[in-house]
Amino acid sequence: MSRNSRSYKAERVIERLTRKVNRQMALSLAACVHCGMCTEACHYVLANPDDPTYAPAYKADRIRRLFKRHMDWTGRVIPWWVKAGSIYTDEELNELMDTVFGKCTNCRRCSINCPMGVDFAVVNRMARGLLVSVGIMPEGVAVVSKDQWEIGNQMGVLKEEYLDTLDWMSEELQQELKDPAAIIPIDKMDCEVVYSINPREVKYDPRTIADAAKIFHIAGENWTMPSEGWDMTNFGLFSGDDDLGGAVARRLYEKVEELRGKKLVISECGHGYRSTRCEGPNWAKYDVPFVMESSVITMLRYIREGRLKVDKSKNTIPVTFHDSCNNARSCGLFEEPRELLSLVVEDFREMYPNRSENYCCTGGGGAMSMSEYTPRRLKSAIVKAEQLKATGAKIVVTSCHNCVDGLTDLIRHYKLDMQVAQLVNLTANALVVEARVAVPVEVPAAVPAVxxxxxxxxxxxxxxxxxxxxxxxxxxxxxxxxxxxxxxxxxxxxxxxxxxxxxxxxxxxxxxxxxxxxxxxxxxxxxxxxxxxxxxxxxxxxxxxxxxxxxxxxxxxxxxxxxxxxxxxxxxxxxxxxxx
Amino acid sequence: MSETLLFVEDTLQIWALQFMGTVYFLRLLWILHFKAGGDRQAPTGRGTSPRKGILYSWLNVAMPWAMESTRKRAFMYAQFIIFHLGVVSAIGLSFIIPYAAEWLHSLVLVRVLQVSIGLAFAVGVWRIIRRMTHPVMRKISSPDDYFSLILLTVWFFFAFLSVPNNHQDGEGVLMTFFLLTAFFLVYVPFSKISHYLYYPFTRFYLGRTLGHRGVFPLRRTS
Missing domain, CATH: 3.40.50.2300 (Response regulator)
Incomplete structure (x- = not known):
C-alpha cells in the first residue's frame, strides 16, 4: 500500500485517536523526555535485558509517534525530528497490537517510576481500545469480549449453569454446617450485601463461592447474590473498550439498585475490583448510589466486629502475599489483606518489593487469555518466580483471580514448591464455628461410594x-x-x-x-x-x-x-x- | 562592551523571552483544549486524598527515596540534580550578566556558578555518551533528544566560560553564550526541553488520581 493511501482500519484508528485523547493522555504523550528511568521498572525488560523493544518508553513511543504526527505541532511540521509517524497498513496495526497487548500487562509499575509522571498504562489501554474498535486484537480478547457482550459474563457461563452451581454450593454448605438455613440467597430484596463474583469461580473454583457463603452465613449477614448481572469482572479494562466497560459495570450497578441492596461486595479479583469500584462509574457515567467494597475489607470488618471468630493455628503453612497490580497500584488496597492475613495465618512472610511496588504476576492485563503470547509471558515470569522463591513460603496468597492463574502457571513452569490460595479460602479455613442450637435437619444420607x-x-x-x-x-x-x-x-x-x-x-x-x-x-x-x-x-x-x-x-x-x-x-x- | 554584545545580552534576550512566552501560552491553550477526564468513584485506600496525592506527586522530584527508579540508582538521581542545578545557574547567569554584573565581583558567587555549571557540563557529556551507547537509550532517542542535549551541553560550556563576565579580553565567549541562550529560548517550546511546562500538569493529574485511590503517597516495606 502506498504511503499516500491508508487502509480503512488505519484511517479509523487515526480518526478515533484524535477523539479519544483526553488531557491526561495528551500530557503523558507529550511529556516523556526519554530519560530511560522507567526501563528497569518493567518485568518484561528485566527478563529480556538485551531487547530494548520491551522498554516502556519504547513501547509508549509506538503510540506517541501517532499522537505527535497527528496532534502535536512539531510532529506535524518536522516529523522525523521527533520520530513522529503515522500508520498506514493493517500490518502496521498488527505490529502495534503485538506491542500493546503482547509486551505490556498494563501493570502501571513504570508509571509510578516515571519522574515526569507519565502514566503509560493509561496510554497503552487507550491504544488497545483503538485497535479493538477496528477489530484488531488477540483472538482470546475477541472471544472473551464477545462472551461478555452477548452472554453477560466473560466466560460464557449460562444462567442455568450459574444457578446450578449456587444450588450445589448451597447444598454443600448445608451439609457442612448441618444447618438448613445455610443457603446462598438469590435475588433477595433489601439486603445489606449483594455479593458479586468472577465467572471463573463458577467455572473452575466454586469452592471460593462456598467459602464466601460460609463466611456471610456465620457472620449473620443479610446477603444475596443476583441471578443476573453477577459478573464483577470487566474485560473492558483489558481491551480498552470503554463501551464494553461501561455496559458491564452498568449491568451490575442496575441489578444492585433493582434489588435495593445497600452494599455491593466484590469478591477477590484485582481487575474486577478496579473496574467495578473505580473505573466503572466513569465508563458508565453512573453515579453509584450504594457502597462498594472488596470482600477482603468485608471479612476483616466481620472479624473486627466480632461477627467471625478465627483461629490462625488452623493455617500453619508459611504464607506470603502477592499484591495484585490493580488492587495495589490502582486502588490502594494493600494494607487490609495483610491485616486479614495477620489474623488468619500463623506464619506470614512478606515479599519484596511489595504493595504498590510489587511486580505483576505476569498474567495481568488480560494476558491469560492471549495464548499466543504465553512463551513471552512465562519468560518474563522469572522475575516473579524469584520473588516468590525468596520468601520461602509454601502458599502464595493473592486477592485476584487473574493472579491465581498467572501465579499457578509460573509456579508450574519454574517448578516452585508452592500453592496459590485466596484470602477467602484461608479465612474460611480459620473460622471457628460455634455449636448451634440443634435443629432437626433432613440431611441426605451420604450415598455409599460405589x-x-x-x-x-x-x-x-x-x-x-x-x-x-x-x-x-x-x-x-x-x-x-x-x-x-x-x-x-x-x-x-x-x-x-x-x-x-x-x-x-x-x-x-x-x-x-x-x-x-x-x-x-x-x-x-x-x-x-x-x-x-x-x-x-x-x-x-x-x-x-x-x-x-x-x-x-x-x-x-x-x-x-x-x-x-x-x-x-x-x-x-x-x-x-x-x-x- | 560593544553595542552588539549589549544588544545580544539584553534586547535580543527580551525578544526571545517574549517569543518563548507567547509560544508557551499557546502550548498551554493547546493542552487545555483537551478535555480533562473526571473521576466519579468514591475514594479508595486509607489516609490519603487527592490533595495529598498532588502534593506528594509534585514534591516527588525532591524525594529520591520515593521512587524505586531513583532510590536504587543514586547516581542517576545525583546527575539529574546536578544537571538541573546547572540549568538554573546558567539561566541565572544570563540575567546576572546584563542586569546585576556587580554580583560577579564576588569570587564566592563566581566559584559557585562555575562549579555548578561545570559539573552540569560534565553530566551533559556523560548523558550524550549514555544516549549514544546504551541500547535502550539509542532505541528511544530522536534527533531532537540528541540535539537538545548537545545544545544544552555546549551552552553549559560557554556559560562556564562566561561566568567571570570578562569582555575586555574579547567578546566571543559572551557573545556565543548569549546567542545560544537566545536560540535556546526560541527552540525550547518546540523541543523536549519544554517538558518542565508539562511537569506540573502530568504530576498533578497522576497525583490527583492516585491520591484519590489511596496509592499516593506510596507505602512500602523493604
Whole structure:
C-alpha cells in the first residue's frame, strides 16, 4: 500500500485517536523526555535485558509517534525530528497490537517510576481500545469480549449453569454446617450485601463461592447474590473498550439498585475490583448510589466486629502475599489483606518489593487469555518466580483471580514448591464455628461410594492442556465420575504418558506452547502403538478445526469448543467411550 | 562592551523571552483544549486524598527515596540534580550578566556558578555518551533528544566560560553564550526541553488520581 493511501482500519484508528485523547493522555504523550528511568521498572525488560523493544518508553513511543504526527505541532511540521509517524497498513496495526497487548500487562509499575509522571498504562489501554474498535486484537480478547457482550459474563457461563452451581454450593454448605438455613440467597430484596463474583469461580473454583457463603452465613449477614448481572469482572479494562466497560459495570450497578441492596461486595479479583469500584462509574457515567467494597475489607470488618471468630493455628503453612497490580497500584488496597492475613495465618512472610511496588504476576492485563503470547509471558515470569522463591513460603496468597492463574502457571513452569490460595479460602479455613442450637435437619444420607456405579469407572483418561485451570477442571469432572485421570501440560509429556499409560481416551487442547495440539494429534495417529486411542479435541479456537481434519490421518473421535461445561464434557466422553 | 554584545545580552534576550512566552501560552491553550477526564468513584485506600496525592506527586522530584527508579540508582538521581542545578545557574547567569554584573565581583558567587555549571557540563557529556551507547537509550532517542542535549551541553560550556563576565579580553565567549541562550529560548517550546511546562500538569493529574485511590503517597516495606 502506498504511503499516500491508508487502509480503512488505519484511517479509523487515526480518526478515533484524535477523539479519544483526553488531557491526561495528551500530557503523558507529550511529556516523556526519554530519560530511560522507567526501563528497569518493567518485568518484561528485566527478563529480556538485551531487547530494548520491551522498554516502556519504547513501547509508549509506538503510540506517541501517532499522537505527535497527528496532534502535536512539531510532529506535524518536522516529523522525523521527533520520530513522529503515522500508520498506514493493517500490518502496521498488527505490529502495534503485538506491542500493546503482547509486551505490556498494563501493570502501571513504570508509571509510578516515571519522574515526569507519565502514566503509560493509561496510554497503552487507550491504544488497545483503538485497535479493538477496528477489530484488531488477540483472538482470546475477541472471544472473551464477545462472551461478555452477548452472554453477560466473560466466560460464557449460562444462567442455568450459574444457578446450578449456587444450588450445589448451597447444598454443600448445608451439609457442612448441618444447618438448613445455610443457603446462598438469590435475588433477595433489601439486603445489606449483594455479593458479586468472577465467572471463573463458577467455572473452575466454586469452592471460593462456598467459602464466601460460609463466611456471610456465620457472620449473620443479610446477603444475596443476583441471578443476573453477577459478573464483577470487566474485560473492558483489558481491551480498552470503554463501551464494553461501561455496559458491564452498568449491568451490575442496575441489578444492585433493582434489588435495593445497600452494599455491593466484590469478591477477590484485582481487575474486577478496579473496574467495578473505580473505573466503572466513569465508563458508565453512573453515579453509584450504594457502597462498594472488596470482600477482603468485608471479612476483616466481620472479624473486627466480632461477627467471625478465627483461629490462625488452623493455617500453619508459611504464607506470603502477592499484591495484585490493580488492587495495589490502582486502588490502594494493600494494607487490609495483610491485616486479614495477620489474623488468619500463623506464619506470614512478606515479599519484596511489595504493595504498590510489587511486580505483576505476569498474567495481568488480560494476558491469560492471549495464548499466543504465553512463551513471552512465562519468560518474563522469572522475575516473579524469584520473588516468590525468596520468601520461602509454601502458599502464595493473592486477592485476584487473574493472579491465581498467572501465579499457578509460573509456579508450574519454574517448578516452585508452592500453592496459590485466596484470602477467602484461608479465612474460611480459620473460622471457628460455634455449636448451634440443634435443629432437626433432613440431611441426605451420604450415598455409599460405589465406584463401580460411576459412569467412567475403570477408564483411564489423559487430559492434555497448557492451562492449569482447564487441567484441574477436566480432571475433577472426569475423576468425580470414576475415571483415572492423568494430566499433561504439553506435547512432550502427552506423548510420554500416552506410551506409558495407554489411556482409553485423550482429551487434547490445540493451542499450546511448543508442540501444538495438531502436531501431537498427528504424532499420536502415526504411532502404531497409539493410533487406536480415541482423541477428543477440546479447543478455544474453533477455526483450527479445519487444520485437524485436513491432516492425512484419521479424524479425531470427538471435537468440543471451549468453554465447555461439565455436562457436555461428560456426555461427549461417554459417547466416545461408547458408554451411552 | 560593544553595542552588539549589549544588544545580544539584553534586547535580543527580551525578544526571545517574549517569543518563548507567547509560544508557551499557546502550548498551554493547546493542552487545555483537551478535555480533562473526571473521576466519579468514591475514594479508595486509607489516609490519603487527592490533595495529598498532588502534593506528594509534585514534591516527588525532591524525594529520591520515593521512587524505586531513583532510590536504587543514586547516581542517576545525583546527575539529574546536578544537571538541573546547572540549568538554573546558567539561566541565572544570563540575567546576572546584563542586569546585576556587580554580583560577579564576588569570587564566592563566581566559584559557585562555575562549579555548578561545570559539573552540569560534565553530566551533559556523560548523558550524550549514555544516549549514544546504551541500547535502550539509542532505541528511544530522536534527533531532537540528541540535539537538545548537545545544545544544552555546549551552552553549559560557554556559560562556564562566561561566568567571570570578562569582555575586555574579547567578546566571543559572551557573545556565543548569549546567542545560544537566545536560540535556546526560541527552540525550547518546540523541543523536549519544554517538558518542565508539562511537569506540573502530568504530576498533578497522576497525583490527583492516585491520591484519590489511596496509592499516593506510596507505602512500602523493604
Amino acid at each position: 465406584e463401580a456405579a460411576l459412569p467412567l469407572h475403570g477408564r483411564r483418561i489423559l487430559v492434555v492442556d497448557d492451562e492449569p485451570d482447564i487441567l484441574t477442571f477436566f480432571s475433577t469432572v472426569l475423576g468425580d465420575n470414576g475415571a483415572s485421570v492423568t494430566q499433561a501440560p504439553d506435547g512432550a509429556t502427552c506423548m510420554d504418558l500416552a506410551r506409558k499409560e495407554k489411556p482409553d481416551l485423550i482429551t487434547l487442547d490445540l493451542s499450546m506452547p511448543g508442540m501444538d495440539g495438531g502436531k501431537i494429534f498427528e504424532a499420536l495417529r502415526n504411532d502404531p502403538e497409539l493410533a487406536g486411542i480415541p482423541v477428543c479435541i477440546i479447543t478455544g479456537k474453533p477455526e483450527l478445526r479445519r487444520l485437524i481434519y485436513d491432516r492425512p490421518v484419521p479424524p479425531p473421535e470427538g471435537y468440543l469448543d471451549k468453554p465447555v461445561n461439565d455436562e457436555t464434557l461428560l456426555l461427549n466422553v461417554r459417547k466416545i467411550l461408547k458408554l451411552v
